[in-house]
Amino acid sequence: MQIKRLAFMSVLSLVLALPPLAAQxxxxxxxxxxxxxxxxxxxxxxxxxxxxxxxxxxxxxxxxxxxxxxxxxxxxxxxxxxxxxxxxxxxxxxxxxxxxxxxxxxxxxxxxxxxxxxxxxxxxxxxDGQGFMVRSDLGVTSTTELDGATLCTNQGTTTELNAADYFRAQNMQYEIVAFEKADEAVAAYNSGRCDAYTTDHSALYAQRLKLTDPKAHIVLPEIISKEPxxxxxxxxxxxxxxxxxxxxxxxxxxxxxxxxxxxxxxxxxxxxxxxxxxxxxxxxxxxxxxxxxxxxxxxxxxxxxxxxxxxxxxxxxxxxxxxxxxxxxxxxxxxxxxxxxx
Ligand SMILES: N[C@@H](CCC(=O)N[C@@H](CS)C(=O)NCC(=O)O)C(=O)O
Structure with missing residues (x-):
């Protein structure tokens, strides 16, 4: 009886301890x-x-x-x-x-x-998925040709991590130049500071619009990651x-x-x-x-x-x-x- 009572009390105190829905x-x-x-x-x-x-x-x-x-x-x-x-x-x-x-x-x-x-x-x-953009006159048509490339991108993104994974898996060298502001990354790429600009595929199309001559740049076909x-x-x-x-x-x-x-x-x-x-x-x-x-x-x-x-x-x-x-x-x-x- 005592045990039953204790069990009842502890269930009761648990219920009372929970704030009512409105309070929650x-x-x-x-x-x-x-x-x-x-x-x-x-x-x-x-x-x-x-x-x-x-x-x-x-x-x-x-x-x-x-x-x-x-x-x-x-x-x-x-x-x-x-x-x-x-x-x-x-x-x-x-x-x-x-x-x-x-x-x-x-x-x-x-x-x-x-x-x-x-x-x-x-x-x-x-x-989405991550991709790369390059100047058409670089003559590159695939990301597999980016060995030794300098890549412009944003800090604090999955982009930096995926690039590291991808180049490592392909056994290719690269150098990343990451900026806090996206506009700085785009400006750096636009001025020729990097061989490629890398980010989510959709964002490549968006950022290409900001370049001096958008038509002089191509988005490479490969998608190297999943970006939901x-x-x-x-x-x-x-x-x-x-x-x-x-x-x-x-x-x-x-x-x-x-x-x-x-x-x-x-x-x-x-x-x-x-x-x-x-x-x-x-x-x-x-x-x-x-x-x-x-x-x-x-x-x-x-x-x-x-x-x-x-x-x-x-x-x-x-x-x-x-x-x-x-x-x-x-x-x-x-x-x-x-x-x-x-
Ligand atoms: N989807 C990636 C990348 C997101 C990201 O921040 N991309 C940059 C590069 S386009 C961006 O949106 N910049 C625009 C801004 O910072 O205003 C992530 O979640 O880490």
Missing amino acids: AAGSTLEVVKKRGFLQCGVSQGLPGFSNPDDKGNWTGIDVDLCKAVAAAVFGDAKKVKFTPLSAKERFTAIQSGEVDIIARNTTWSMHRDTALGVDFRAVNYY LGPAVRQGDNNWGDIVAWVHYATVAAEELGVTSKNIAAMGNSQNPSVRRLLGKDGTFGDNLGIPDDWALQAVKQVGNYGEIFERNVGINTPLGIKRGLNALWTDGGLQYAPPIR
Whole structure:
């Protein structure tokens, strides 16, 4: 009897020791964001197609749109977001310290970052890989011809580490010149300081636009690494991570279901159960996340589905001119796939 009583007491004290759900939520990122009235989003210092400010300070890009979509889901207003430009080196400290609520900064999801830096990666909004760019008149057509090359790149990136692995595996010599600011790396390459510029493939196309004569440079065909780029949040706030991940998935699900920013009003009358759940007509999916039930509707209406976001920022009709490739929907042979909303 005594033992039973003790066991009951210890279960009871455990239950009492756990703060109620509302109290747990009080210090949550969602509550902080709601109280502040806007989302604080960490982005790059300027990478066309991903996060790039114009002269008036308006940011555009695929990463910028992810944050706008989260703001639309939380506040019903995609404009309720401020952007903090971060160098590659600064980005993890900024999320750890609470300076930003999310980093959407062409950041590679790697095991070390996910497990040792106090951050959680929750989705991949752009599947990429590392490549090299050289001046066409160098006469090099493959990375296997880069023995002895000097490479310009950014500090604090996976790029430096991959280059080391690749040249070692190929038994080739190289010298790396790494800069804290991306613009310094581009300027150094542009002035002939390095034989090659190396970074994520998408960023090569973006940075080539900044060169004096973009047409005088070619991107070599090899991809030497996997760079799944995605948003990261502070470790330990699962609800906030869920919101960020599911907002991305909602944009992918919308593309899968043929829901666009243009037809979304008419889609509200759809009897397709998947569309109805996505748009918050059936179920309590928003409520489960702690945000309004029209969360996904607002994200897609104000920012677009994944295909619209991709095409607008980096797609074939933009200066970057990138094909969907790995970022096509899984139904088209790509890797973009949304778990079911049900
Ligand atoms: N995906 C890689 C590279 C990310 C990175 O910082 N790339 C540079 C080179 S293009 C960049 O975005 N620079 C833009 C900036 O710092 O504003 C990583 O996560 O380490």
